[in-house]
Amino acid sequence: MSEVSVTDSLQGLQRRLGSSDGEAFEALFDRLGTPVFRFISGMVGDTPLAHDLTQETFAQLWEGRDRIDDVDSLQAYIFRIARNRVYDHRRKERRRRSQRAERSDELSAEAPQRPDGEMSARNLRANFQEWIEDLPERQREALLLSREQGMSHEEIAQVMDVSPNTVNNHIVKAMSTLRDRVNHYRPDLL
Amino acid sequence: MPPDIRKLFEDASTERRREMASVWALFDAEEEARAEAFEADRTWAELEDQFGLQGDKKAEEAAADPEEDRPARQQQGAESHSRHRLLTAGLRTVALTAALALCAVGAWLWTQPVTVEATGGNRVTATLPDGSTVELNGRSTLTYRRGFEALPFVELEERRVRLDGEAFFSVQSGNRPFVVKTSNAQVTALGTKFTVETFEETSSRMTQVTLRSGQVRFAPADRPDRPVTLSTKGARSQLTGASGAPTPPTQIDLSYAEAWRRGGFAVQKASLSVTLRKLERQFGTSIRLDADVSESRPMTLLYARDAELEEVLTDICIVQDLTYRPTSQGYVLTTP
Numbered sequence: 001m002s003e004v005s006v007t008d009s010l011q012g013l014q015r016r017l018g019s020s021d022g023e024a025f026e027a028l029f030d031r032l033g034t035p036v037f038r039f040i041s042g043m044v045g046d047t048p049l050a051h052d053l054t055q056e057t058f059a060q061l062w063e064g065r066d067r068i069d070d071v072d073s074l075q076a077y078i079f080r081i082a083r084n085r086v087y088d089h090r091r092k093e094r095r096r097r098s099q100r101a102e103r104s105d106e107l108s109a110e111a112p113q114r115p116d117g118e119m120s121a122r123n124l125r126a127n128f129q130e131w132i133e134d135l136p137e138r139q140r141e142a143l144l145l146s147r148e149q150g151m152s153h154e155e156i157a158q159v160m161d162v163s164p165n166t167v168n169n170h171i172v173k174a175m176s177t178l179r180d181r182v183n184h185y186r187p188d189l190l
Numbered sequence: 191m192p193p194d195i196r197k198l199f200e201d202a203s204t205e206r207r208r209e210m211a212s213v214w215a216l217f218d219a220e221e222e223a224r225a226e227a228f229e230a231d232r233t234w235a236e237l238e239d240q241f242g243l244q245g246d247k248k249a250e251e252a253a254a255d256p257e258e259d260r261p262a263r264q265q266q267g268a269e270s271h272s273r274h275r276l277l278t279a280g281l282r283t284v285a286l287t288a289a290l291a292l293c294a295v296g297a298w299l300w301t302q303p304v305t306v307e308a309t310g311g312n313r314v315t316a317t318l319p320d321g322s323t324v325e326l327n328g329r330s331t332l333t334y335r336r337g338f339e340a341l342p343f344v345e346l347e348e349r350r351v352r353l354d355g356e357a358f359f360s361v362q363s364g365n366r367p368f369v370v371k372t373s374n375a376q377v378t379a380l381g382t383k384f385t386v387e388t389f390e391e392t393s394s395r396m397t398q399v400t401l402r403s404g405q406v407r408f409a410p411a412d413r414p415d416r417p418v419t420l421s422t423k424g425a426r427s428q429l430t431g432a433s434g435a436p437t438p439p440t441q442i443d444l445s446y447a448e449a450w451r452r453g454g455f456a457v458q459k460a461s462l463s464v465t466l467r468k469l470e471r472q473f474g475t476s477i478r479l480d481a482d483v484s485e486s487r488p489m490t491l492l493y494a495r496d497a498e499l500e501e502v503l504t505d506i507c508i509v510q511d512l513t514y515r516p517t518s519q520g521y522v523l524t525t526p
Contacts, residue, residue: 009315009316009317010318015326022241022243023204023321023362025243026234026243027261027323027360029230029233029234029237030360032405033228033230033233033234034225034228035225037225037228037230037233038221038225038228039222040222041224041227041228042221047227050227051228051229051232051233054228054233054242055233055236055237058233058237059237059240059241062237062241064421091480099250128216128217128219129220130223132217145192146195147217147221150192150496152194153194157362168198171195171198171200172199174197175195175210175213175214178213178216179209179210182212182213182216183209183215
């Protein structure tokens, strides 16, 4: 019900952004800055980095504003930019790491497995965050997107470049994995 | 859970559906904490620097020039621009009498205030003539003079709006004060973000103001010379009646005050009757209290977003030791 009006005015903002309206850009940032940050930080799990990538996302949105009229769903478009920033960063990071590995015989930065006792003693939120990070990339992405701005699975499919059906499968799998993990550590919560 | 997700588990057992809803709720809490780490103001300041957006006023003036006027820009100032064109075209081509008649009709139309209304259960976002935006919660109405002008091209001294209900204002800075009038109070701002919420009971009228950024002056309608100033993030003040004094500002958690903007629902230390009134407004329903709970326990509830009415009612009933059932008009709460 509420989505309708929000979408309506997003279209208005999209038009105004297309004509270089700085205020419309600010209004968009107000509306979607936090969701974009939340998505990115869920993907990269690092707050300073998530800030940088969020800023880059909006910078790219502003720089490409003269092409925005052709965009179908502004939300899907913005999250697609955000997603590309995340994957770009990963590529660069991998390249940097492999170069560094060539220079020295550095060990991979893999964290040691935490013992179960320590795990259950830590608060649930931290655990939950870890479980989200442990999800396979695509599943995590689909799940994070499904929580943002009431995006339809068609829109998520546009962001991820897959079919809506695949999006559904990713979400079902991700939710089931999370349930199993919650069940394993804190059965009382379910 | 949003309907799209719920659908995925439609065929699952009740037990599994319940588990999925719990996982979803745990995820809510985790995400809320994650979003809190976002330093929106700093990130925006960096974007402004990067693109020189503070100097954008020049571009705006250029856009206001009719020859430069691009279609997308007209959206905001649609009223004044189309009127301008109509007037010049009229003088050129139409006989003087027709033009005069047009003016008379136009003048009459002009005096009709603009109304933005959100019906129960809906939220509406609107852009005002000065570019400020307002988000209305359900069952809320905002009215203002067309273009914030007394007559065509004659600006009012204040950007004045009238609010019944609840709304979040994001006010563009400007030379003219931005004034929100309610039935018993007025809130004055320059460039700032804040929430105004009103309650109309038969016996009393209440207005509550919560600040997000900037500064506002909050005064009784009958005593505009006696304002309380809110100037820190999360400051809140209330006024009951039109001639008393607003309460001194207290600090509150904005995630409670603004949960409704994301479809959430929240109250802090609220009475049962206020909580039910807020639910009615937000969900566009009627909730009757058929129990003697004159001494109800104050409640604190937070559903950060996408709250569901029955979920909230269930929790309220647990806290207040009541039960609820649907009726033809909405719901009724009774003692078990």
